[in-house]
Amino acid sequence: MQYKDYYKILGVPRTASVDEIKRAYRKLARKYHPDVSKEPNTEARFKEINEAYEVLKDPKKRATYDALGSNWRAGEEFRPPPGGFWRDFEFKVDGSPGDYSDFFASIFGRAFRGEGLRPERGQDQTIKLVIDLEDAYRGATRQIRVDQPEDNGPGHTHPKTLNVRIPAGVTAGSRIRLAGQGAPGRNGGPAGDLYLEIEIKPHPLYTLEGRDLHLRLPVTPWEAALGATVKAPTLDGPVNLKIPAGSQSGRKLRLKGRGLPGSPPGDTIVQIEIHTPPATSETARELYQRMAETLSFDPRAHLGV
Template sequence: MSKRDYYEILGVSKDDDEKAIKKAYRRLAMKYHPDRNPDDEEAAEKFREATEAYDILTTPEKRSAYDQYGHAGVDGQSGYGGGGFGGGAGAGGFGDIFGDVFGDIFGGGGGRHDPSAPQRGSDLRYRLDLNLEEAVHGTTVSIKVPTLVECDSCHGTGSADGSAPVTCSTCGGHGQVRMQQGFFSVQQTCPSCHGRGTEIKNPCRKCHGDGRVQEQKTLSVKIPPGVDTGDRIRLSGEGEAGANGGPAGDLYVQVSVRQHEIFERDGRDLYCEVPVSFVDAALGGELEVPTLDGRVKLKIPAETQTGKLFRLRGKGVKPVRGGAQGDLLCKVLVETPVDLTDRQKELLREFKESMEDTQGRHSPKTNSWFDSVKKFFEDFKN
């Protein structure tokens, strides 16, 4: 049986961010959790599907592979073990997933997480708007990204005097406190240490004991030739600084190409519309047309009709992932003259009169169309 689409399982779209995916998974997990549906195989299967989809779609590398190749790109990569719902799931398994989503309510997956352990910093996303020329030819841009960086005053320790953190007096180092709410005993993040399990007695004045400070980084990003809207560029280690000495996350630069006033892009090909005077269309001529590499001559044969496509090979886009360069397709639009002088109008009337006896030869499509209209009305009467 083929697998269902992960976005369909969670009821989200491909444009939704991690927050929306997490919210959708929380709703399904609460509904189909085995503890709330004992001996219900259908609920258990839906819970398993939702957990697997959540794991794939909240891991940037897995989501990128899934978006590009579907299930074939992530087979065997799901962190969900699928063999039960208790605490026995392995690293990256269901216990970690469920704890990540419901940690504040259920105690972070049963206390398996060490709040004082080094934690990887969050990944960041930055939308980069480019014009078509920059996207096709490639460029280097400078971007400013607000992020958390290691505090240079305490070197990430959070302590003003370099002293080691001490066990939190409120939670006893667990990072969680238990609260009684009616019949239920609920674990919540410790309000004193915010889940760390430790306290800093003499916090750094600059970062207030967090070890990280908000800062705007300026980065130089090299854009390869041929990128298009939706492409992502990963800058490893340029995300938020990790907590407790953990590694920094990554920065994902999301490319968005602005609409061009002349060209329209379709993959590796470019399209443009070329206005042609009705005289040049009838008699033939030569025009200069623009390309992203400069101007080229386009020969217009005599009797060219509006809508005719001319292909200029190799004047399109070289794909970022390799392959042959695309083409430029020019669509002819025969332009009706406007703001005519009296003499010009008189010449056109003379021209029209000169064609009256041989109209069928000069305008075959017009006659064909009128013949079709005549037949249509005759059939309609019958």
């Protein structure tokens, strides 16, 4: 049996990083893929490339391979220890056992020849799902596309479209579990799960904190001074909000239960901002002048200046 120089197969030095190995593999896989390549012996070359990448991308397998010694050369006869290096050690691999050479099986044991393999559950996957605040409030159904790993070779994926129900009241950072929609299992094992990690887009009106919504509400000086009932927006439509007389900028009013649904639901917290009319007309300037002469009001008196 001949020694296989996996580094030479991928065209990388023995000191190559994982990223360099990955780039080399992708370049060669595109070149020799049986569906597109017109090179001679494409199928055999493609399997050889996959086998080399399977070992060199994995730190444990690479270390075992490198343990053969730096004095091995491509074409030199290889005599493995009886039973292989790790005869009974079972790895998770991409690709069927039949895609690997006798050299590979001799190093890594009978697990790669398909003997005594146990069913293995597929890996869980997590992806971000960005939604609007309105979707978090009312709930929604969204169609998403995920790239699901396959078990017929490293780097192989296929797109999958899923219809996802987003429950009302979902918060930023929470996860939705889709059972059995993760990576496929090995040797008849069940598929893993797919987790959708929720991210909520910034909103032009509201700031979200947990389940509470924060809203800045502009009011006029007379509405703040005399008190008034004004329209305030909520995610469920406008409501009448009573502004207490004598309110100052920064005062917070709470709309109970008007935040994201839940147990308990959140609130909408309205912070008052007093906006003064511009003195752009003669009437406005005269009114401000009368106020300055009539009202003995100094907002900086507490500063001692």
